[in-house]
Structure formats: C-alpha cells, structure tokens
Amino acid sequence: MSPELSALTAVVTGGASGIGAAIAAKLQSMGANISVLDLNPADLPEGQLGFVCNVADDASVKAAIEGTVAAFGGVDILINNAGIGAQGTVEDNDDAEWTRVWDINVVGMVRVSRAALPHLRKSSAAAIVNTCSIAATAGLPQRALYSATKGAVLSLTQAMAADHLREGVRVNAVNPGTADTPWISRLMDSAPDPVAERAALNARQPHGRLVAADEVAGAVAYLASPLSGSTTGISIAVDGGMQALRLRPAGQ
Template identity: 70%
Template sequence: MSDFAGLRALVTGGASGIGRATAGLLAARGAHVAVLDLDPSAVRQPLLALRADVTDDASVRTAVQEAAGALGGLDILVNNAGIGAQGTVEDNDDAEWRHVFDVNVLGMVRTARAALPYLRRSDHAAIVNTCSVAATAGLPQRALYSATKGAVYSLTLAMAADHVREGIRVNCVNPGTADTPWIGRLLDAAPDPAAERAALEARQPTGRLVSAAEVAGAIAYLAGPLSGATTGTALAVDGGMQGLRLRPAADR
C-alpha cells in the first residue's frame, strides 16, 4: 500500500512498542517518518531519529522544529509517548501522580502545541492520540494510569472540536492490554508471571493480548487520507474488552 506516499509523520515514543510498530507501518506505506523518543538509539533508517523529552517544552519544540525542517513539513502527529502506573488511589504519592500526568497528558499537549503551526499548512492534517480502554472501563490497580487516559480521551474530543474548522482531524485509539515492553516488565515483576499473563489474557474476550501491530493498524487508519470524515472518534482495539459481555465458556 502507498496511501501515505508524500505525507510527513511524527511519532512520539516511537522507539519501542506501539510507537515503533506505527512508525514502521507508516514508513512502509509511503510516509516520511520522524521518531521522537527519550532514547532513540534503536531507531533505524528510513526513520529519522530525534531525541526529545516530552516533559520538557523546549526539548519538544526543538525536536518538532527539526523534524518539520528535515521532512519539509508535517501532516500527521501520532501522540504515543506514555508511561504506566499501578495501584489504587492510595498507592501512588503526589510526585508520582504529577510525573505520570506530566508524561501522559502534558506530553501530548506540548507536542501538539509545537506541531499545530505545521499541521495547519497541510491538506491532510491529522493527530492521533494513544489512549486506552482504561479511559472507559474500570480496571483494578490502575487508578493513576486510568485518570491520565481519561484525560487523554477528553482532550482528544476537545482538540477535535477546536481544530476541525482548520482542517485538522483529531482522534484516539483505545488499546486493551497490549503486548508491549511495559507489560513485559509488569509480568516479569509478578510473583507468578505465567498466571498474571493468563489473567490479563482472560479479561479480553479474544483470550489474548493485543499486538502492537494491531494498534498500529488502527492508528494508520485514523491518520490516513481515507478516513477524512473521521474526527473526534475513539477507536477501540481491545479484543472486545470494552463492549462485549460474554457468558462463561461452560454456558455457551
């Protein structure tokens, strides 16, 4: 496919996981892609690797400007950089709450703010934010993380309303539990990694974790010219976790 031929894309958190899969897919489909990451050392050509800390406004502005200069502009922003957090509302101190919000929410604000002047010059401008099923479903031991993703969901809708008349579409993807490095680290730290993985798989109706490639495919759809009538939408990529209510297997 070459539906992204000639388009310029910027992917934050693009050195691993969902971001890496997305950057690679967009490039394979014809886009010129820059990756912003705290550690872009694993990024290879044809991707353009740029270091940026999304908690530092000056760092973000410099990297976005460099990306736009190297690519000749920007058409697509994929706001994917984010971190996880575990625990109930009691388990994380104020510093942790501020840090996770700084990365997961304000990181998107900083990047979008820096990219908007370039997106306004594009005929195919699109922003896709990586949200989560945690924004719309109550998950145990994810109070802080869920709060940030709820903010991302609301931010997406507000941005879509603000920028639709400028020709900039804004959408988000809501993955279920995805097979990413962060989930890998969570499993490694569990007392029984196999049992923890089985539990995470069982809560998704498909019975398995979502792959990074599947989330990347959804991001590409929302970012691409063929979805030109789609804005203010949250696309679930969660194995049916949000919408399906299956009976136990024995009751089929």
C-alpha cells in the same frame, strides 16, 4: 509500497519501541516520512529519522518538531503515543508521582500538539492520533492514576477535534486493551507467578489474548490516513471486545 501516505510526514512520539515502533513501521510502509521522537531513538529502522525528545520538557519538544520540519519540510501527521504506566489505588501514589505521570501522559501530548499545530495547519491532510487506553472507558483495578490520565486523554481528544476541525486538522484516538508491550512484560515478570499473571491478562480480554502492537498500529493508520477525511473526534477500541462485549464463560 502503498502510496496512501506518500510525501506525508508523520511524527511518532515514543516511536522507538513497543506500540510506537509498530506505528512508525506501519506508516512508513504506507509511504510516509517518519520522524521518531523518543528518549532513546537508537537503532531505528532504515529510513526513519530519530530525535531525542522528552515530552515533559517543552524546549526538547520544540527542538524535535523544528528538526523534523527542517528535515522533511513540514508535519502532516502527529501520533501522540509517548506515555508511562502507573499502578495502585488512589492511596498508593504520592503527589509527586501524580504530577510526574500526568505531566508525561497528558501535558506531554499538549506540548507536542502545540508545537506541531502551526505546521499541521499548512497540510492538506493534517491528522493527530492520540494513544489512549481501555483504562479510559473501563474501571481496571490498581490503575487509578493511569486511568485518570487516559480519561483526560480521551476528553482532550474530543476537545481538540472540536477546536481544530475548521482548521483542517482531524483529531482521533485509539484505545488499546492490554497490549503485548515491554511495560506489560515487565509487570508480568515482576508478579509472584508470571505464568498465572499472563493467563489472567489474556483471559480478561474476550478474544483470549493480549493485543498485538501491530493491531493497534493498523487502527492508527486508518485514523491517520487522508482516506478517513470524515472521521474526527472518535476513539477506536482495539481491545478484543473488552469494552463492548459481555461473553459467557468459556464452555457455558
């Protein structure tokens, strides 16, 4: 076990599955105490402590953070990973759906950060990492609502970094490309031709495949580590080159 995060406590929202579970496992392997905040924190790996938490409910968030502090003595690292997807153009989702997704993907991060900040300020290694998306920096079809929320997360990350730097709290984000997660798997399974849909999503990323959850976790671990003490207010793309590269078609 690496001592890099030894004696630090990390809170991971949405940490029971997908990218969140990979992040929790990575930080745990680096020595951190892990508190998983999730709607269903069941069957967690040994050593991880789970709290039932709905990031859309402020009381639920406050109770989970206070439970974490009671169990571990504080909070040093916050990973704002919980979020939901949305499909469609601006015509395809009504006001209620815009409100629901925004409340979880954006205001949810606000609620958890707000509850954790009093404890983070007491840490000598305080860090927040927000899970953003390639959808914040590239126009993707049929993702208007989702992209709007992730664009807000990117701007929120920069604003939080400015607000809390002199309090000793670093704030950064990761921007995954299309990742191999349960939500993406469900989207592919519901497509008229799941095999063709997977091939199209693979081909959209220059390295030719979906992003692995463990690859996102590696970037999060870098940003969360005290060894990155001069890194704040940035976003790291984990997207196989989708945002930055313009390759010629294969074989040309």
